Amino acid sequence: xxxxxxxxxxxxxxxxxxxxxxxxxxxxxxxxxxxxxxxxxxxxxxxxxxxxxxxxxxxxxxxxxxxxxxxxxxxxxxxxxxxxxxxxxxxxxxxxxxxxxxxxxxxxxxxxxxxxxxxxxxxxxxxxxxxxxxxxxxxxxxxxxxxxxxxxxxxxxxxxxxxxxxxxxxxxxxxxxxxxxxxxxxxxxxxxxxxxxxxxxxxxxxxxxxxxxxxxxxxxxxxxxxxxxxxxxxxxxxxxxxxxxxxxxxxxxxxxxxxxxx
DNA sequence: TATTCCCTGTGC
DNA sequence: GCACAGGGAATA
Numbered sequence: 001x002x003x004x005x006x007x008x009x010x011x012x013x014x015x016x017x018x019x020x021x022x023x024x025x026x027x028x029x030x031x032x033x034x035x036x037x038x039x040x041x042x043x044x045x046x047x048x049x050x051x052x053x054x055x056x057x058x059x060x061x062x063x064x065x066x067x068x069x070x071x072x073x074x075x076x077x078x079x080x081x082x083x084x085x086x087x088x089x090x091x092x093x094x095x096x097x098x099x100x101x102x103x104x105x106x107x108x109x110x111x112x113x114x115x116x117x118x119x120x121x122x123x124x125x126x127x128x129x130x131x132x133x134x135x136x137x138x139x140x141x142x143x144x145x146x147x148x149x150x151x152x153x154x155x156x157x158x159x160x161x162x163x164x165x166x167x168x169x170x171x172x173x174x175x176x177x178x179x180x181x182x183x184x185x186x187x188x189x190x191x192x193x194x195x196x197x198x199x200x201x202x203x204x205x206x207x208x209x210x211x212x213x214x215x216x217x218x219x220x221x222x223x224x225x226x227x228x229x230x231x232x233x234x235x236x237x238x239x240x241x242x243x244x245x246x247x248x249x250x251x252x253x254x255x256x257x258x259x260x261x262x
Numbered sequence: 263t264a265t266t267c268c269c270t271g272t273g274c
Numbered sequence: 275g276c277a278c279a280g281g282g283a284a285t286a
Binding site for chain 1: 280281
Binding site: 030032075076077092109110111112113151152156250251 | 263264265266268269270271
């Protein structure tokens with residue numbers, strides 16, 4: 001299930017399958033995906049070749065020889081499944097890309113919230129997206145500047161992809177714990193000390209999780225959860241031992257330690 | 263800035 | 275039944 005580490009791994013799967021291959025057919029099976037990419041438009045992909053698969057935040061970008069770009073966002077429950085010619089599709093297949101070697105890349109998505117779009121050459125790919133966490137442009141100063149006008153709680157600001165690209169609900173909470181920042185603190189009330197800790201924490205939390213995911217997924221294993229706070233309500237804080245709290249912010253859960261995050 | 267909606271599935 | 279799920283755009 002996709003937060004950034006899963007998307008990064010999935011992009012690697014797509015890259016291995018698709019780069020250098022020509023698309024021979026595409027089926028968009030669910031109406032939710034067809035709204036953005038109707039069959040008539042999807043047909044434009046046939047005969048085009050995939051030159052590269054990249055990632056910006058949680059969006060995967062298939063760069064095509066025509067100059068068009070196929071963008072895929074998994075949202076909550078999307079994933080790639082690879083199927084050889086003739087193999088049965090998974091029950092929640094929402095779209096199927098077939099290549100000239102017979103291999104199919106299947107978008108498997110129980111909730112069908114994934115978004116697939118075809119972007120014309122030169123058009124903006126992911127408008128408004130902030131820097132990725134590993135981008136050198138993502139610094140305490142740049143983060144401070146973006147947050148300066150935002151009075152919303154820092155946890156909600158971190159989920160805004162214009163602030164940092166690729167941070168989701170789990171790792172926003174994990175990074176705030178690591179940086180010892182209260183998720184309820186107004187975003188514009190972080191000074192240089194906390195900004196510095198937060199940028200370092202976001203980088204390290206995502207990098208570690210991505211390496212961890214890669215190790216497991218590449219062997220076909222489920223990655224064991226080893227979160228510091230996420231989904232650990234009532235359990236002891238790994239730093240101070242007090243009980244992890246769960247609150248609701250922006251209609252989603254936030255987990256944190258009220259004692260050592262301020 | 264807060265709420266609602268898109269979809270389906272799971273667990274209580 | 276109902277609450278909730280790792281996302282994000284569209285509303286009010």
